[in-house]
Ligand SMILES: *[C@@H]1O[C@H](CO)[C@@H](O)[C@H](O)[C@H]1NC(C)=O
Ligand SMILES: *[C@@H]1O[C@H](CO)[C@@H](O)[C@H](O)[C@H]1NC(C)=O
Ligand SMILES: *[C@@H]1O[C@H](CO)[C@@H](O)[C@H](O)[C@H]1NC(C)=O
Ligand SMILES: *[C@@H]1O[C@H](CO)[C@@H](O)[C@H](O)[C@H]1NC(C)=O
């Protein structure tokens with residue numbers, strides 16, 4: 169009884185937040201084919217929710233990993249939604265004379281995300297932390313996460329398309 173009540177309240181909150189975000193985002197980042205009428209913002213069309221699974225570990229960019237020029241907003245849209253406690257893995261080559269360095273930053277808000285403004289961003293992984301098994305980041309808070317590469321003062325974010333946003337969903341079980 170109690171649990172059901174909590175569950176449905178969460179559902180309402182999730183949907184409210186989702187529709188607010190959906191309104192402020194518009195279709196700007198997420199392109200055409202976005203269908204809000206199903207469950208709202210953030211659910212990509214290709215990966216239906218699997219409610220029986222526990223947290224997932226997701227390689228950002230899939231086999232492309234984290235590099236300049238790949239469309240990560242599109243990737244996130246197609247591979248979402250992501251859930252509370254899922255782990256995002258960022259893999260990128262450490263700096264060398266043949267590879268560009270990358271990094272991972274969290275931007276503070278939607279405005280800085282849209283503008284690739286790194287002034288108040290927080291570095292969560294430096295240029296060397298993407299090597300080997302990659303940098304692991306757990307979506308353990310219920311908030312929008314604005315990820316971006318911080319290299320070249322926003323150039324990788326802006327021209328390199330190395331940014332995406334995630335709002336983790338709750339995985340509710342019945
Ligand atoms: C990424 O792809 C989407 C959908 O194809 C497109 O609408 C969007 O403009 C692209 N983003 C960038 C930064 O090129
Ligand atoms: C959007 O999703 C709803 C519910 O799944 C479906 O009925 C509708 O046809 C979809 N619209 C588009 C444009 O895909
Ligand atoms: C959901 O995940 C479980 C455990 O990984 C798997 O056995 C099941 O086939 C999945 N169901 C769907 C519909 O993908
Ligand atoms: C997320 O993980 C934390 C720490 O492992 C755990 O305490 C919490 O119950 C988990 N939350 C959900 C919703 O799975």
Ligand SMILES: *[C@@H]1O[C@H](CO)[C@@H](O)[C@H](O)[C@H]1NC(C)=O
Nearest residue numbers: 261262263264265266267268
């Ligand atoms: C680039 O690095 C390789 C090995 O990592 C080295 O052999 C080569 O001399 C370097 N080239 C330059 C121009 O520094």
Ligand SMILES: *[C@@H]1O[C@H](CO)[C@@H](O)[C@H](O)[C@H]1NC(C)=O
Nearest residue numbers: 263292293294295296297298
């Ligand atoms: C990157 O972070 C790792 C782990 O915190 C640290 O050991 C390393 O020295 C840092 N590298 C640079 C170039 O700051």
Ligand SMILES: [Cu+2]
Nearest residue numbers: 270317319324
């Ligand atoms: Cu980069």
